[in-house]
Amino acid sequence: MAVTSRPTTERPLDVARIRADFPVLSQTANGKPLVWLDNASTSQKPRQVLEAMRVVYEEHNANIHRGVYEFSERTTAAFEEARAKIARFINAPAAREIVFVRNATEGLNLVAYAWGRDNVKAGDRIVTTVLEHHSNFVPWQQLAKDAGAELVVIDVDDEGRLRLDQLRRELERGARVLALTHTSNGLGVVNPIAEIVGWAKAAGATVVVDAAQSAPHTAVDVQALGCDFLAFSGHKMLGPVGSGVVWGRASLLERMRPFLYGGDMISRVSVERSEWNELPWKFEAGTSSYVDAIGLGAAIDYLTEVGMARIHAHEVALVEHLLPKLLAEDGTTVFGPHNVDERVGVISFDVKGIHPHDMATLLDREGIAVRAGHHCNHPLMTRLGVTATTRASMYLYNTIEECDVLVDAVRKAKKVFGL
Amino acid sequence: MDDLYRDYILDHYKNPRNFGELEGATHQYHDTNPLCGDEITMFLLVGEDGRVQDVHFTGRGCAISQASASILTDEVKGKTLDELKGFDRDHVLQNLGITISPARIKCALLSLKALKGAAWGLTAWPGEEPKEAAQGS
Helix, strand or coil, X not given: CHHHCCCCCCCCCCHHHHHHCCHHHXXXXXXXXXXXXXXXXXXXXXXXXXHHHXXXXXXHCCCCCCCCCHHHHHHHHXXXXXXXXXXXXXXXXXXXXXXXXXXXXXXHHHHHHHHHHHHCCCCCEXXXXXXXXXXXXXXXXXXXXXXXXXXXXXXXXXXXXXXHHHHHHHHHCCCCEEEEECECCCCCEECCXXXXXXXXXXXXXXXXXXXXXXXXXXXXXXXXXXXXXXXXXXXXXXXXXXXXXXXXXXXXXXXXXXXXXXXXXXXXXXXXXXXXXXXXXXHCCCCCCHHHHHHHHHHHHXXXXXXXXXXXXXXXXXXXXXXXXXXXXXXXXXECCCCHHHECCEEEEEECCECHHHHHHHHHHCCEECEEECCCCXXXXXXXXXXXEEEEECCCCCCHHXXXXXXXXXXXHHHHCCX | CCCCCCHHHHHHHHCCCCECCCCCCCEEEEEEECCCCEEEEEEEEECCCCEEEEEEEEEECCHHHXXXXXXXXXXXXXXXXXXXXXXXXXXXXXXXXXXXXXXXXXXXXXXXXXXXXXXXXXXXXXXXXXXXXXXXX
């Protein structure tokens, strides 16, 4: 579990200073100071990101890759600079392997369509897991149906860890593609991708990684992971909504047909035929959300300056504080492994006798935003035997004090329900 | 006292009336709230006179959805199917007697939706019916 090895030498974050960069964090909700613990759903945005976007809109807005005038050139340069920042952030070999999409969902669909439909044939095996968010499950389930392929879904153990024995065995039986998440959005459990990729490669499988929950919180290095495609959303990592990335190996992207057809993705169109633009623009039809992409570039700058290892260490410290306090509450179940080395800052819990929606409503009264529901994880919820959980998910700006506010609010909720 | 989780709401949640399957039901309908996974199944036993002789429900979910189902079933007995058709969103919300935020409205209305599904095969969310259905055509 190299990803989660606890860095002990990191300087702690100056959380007060970080919080000052996030205007929304000084708001109140229901008259209480906002406690934003729904980061796995979306993160808040620092001024630096908002400022980068304001500069484009107010100072040099123009469509990219089209105008021959100065504004278009400046905006295009900023857009391509954002691409280069993202390539460095995930250690991609080349910026042309970075494709801008709206979010991880679109990126994963791009792979399932543009790679999957030409490469997955009848009788092929598609291996995925019960931990997947619907965005990395449903596209493969539907592709399996369309192609006549077999969908193999790997189970978890009772603590929510991927059944590595089962996964290895199924990969040894052969697989055309392995689609799996780096970090579970529902449980916060981390999968040992690099180890798994070794088995997948031995089986000749192409590996598609959903990094929507890992890229915001840990250092992600696509070359160290060894995967073939990797997708994440910008809005979960301080960037604007509408920004997302799918990375793919150039050798694969070059052989793929486009996902969407239209402007900017062609090199030449005649009445009879069309030729495609070079990477990555072959996959960026129509006007990209270029201002959002530039905003994501600013978010990457922010995260890089703070340092991903420090952010991860901070979140682990919050989990180490919160987990035992929640577990000490009567009737409380925390899903996923209780060993902090196996998880990131996502705590999914349930208090017996209080439905998660009621819990979330009562926490909202205390200004706390959490997610209650199935977290787009139906197969996982079914496996755990629950319909919903309450999920508190942390980020670099959350504090120990906020964890205590949460625990107090859980106690209050129990009182309301007479527990 | 809490303004949403009032004593009678929590009482209906913890001790639901008319809970359990109904043997010999003439009408039955299962529905879910895809947002949160709450589930309700409504069972009706309708006599030859067209009146509801008995009503039961099963389900699981939040206090609002389960208390709403319990309260609703209490007033359905003895009503005709035609009378049930007249039950609407406002009726259920008024009967609950609490102010529900927009995010939780569907929790409160799931039981009525399942009841209308059982009685009339109607599948729209109460308050969001297409015009023809609202006019009772």
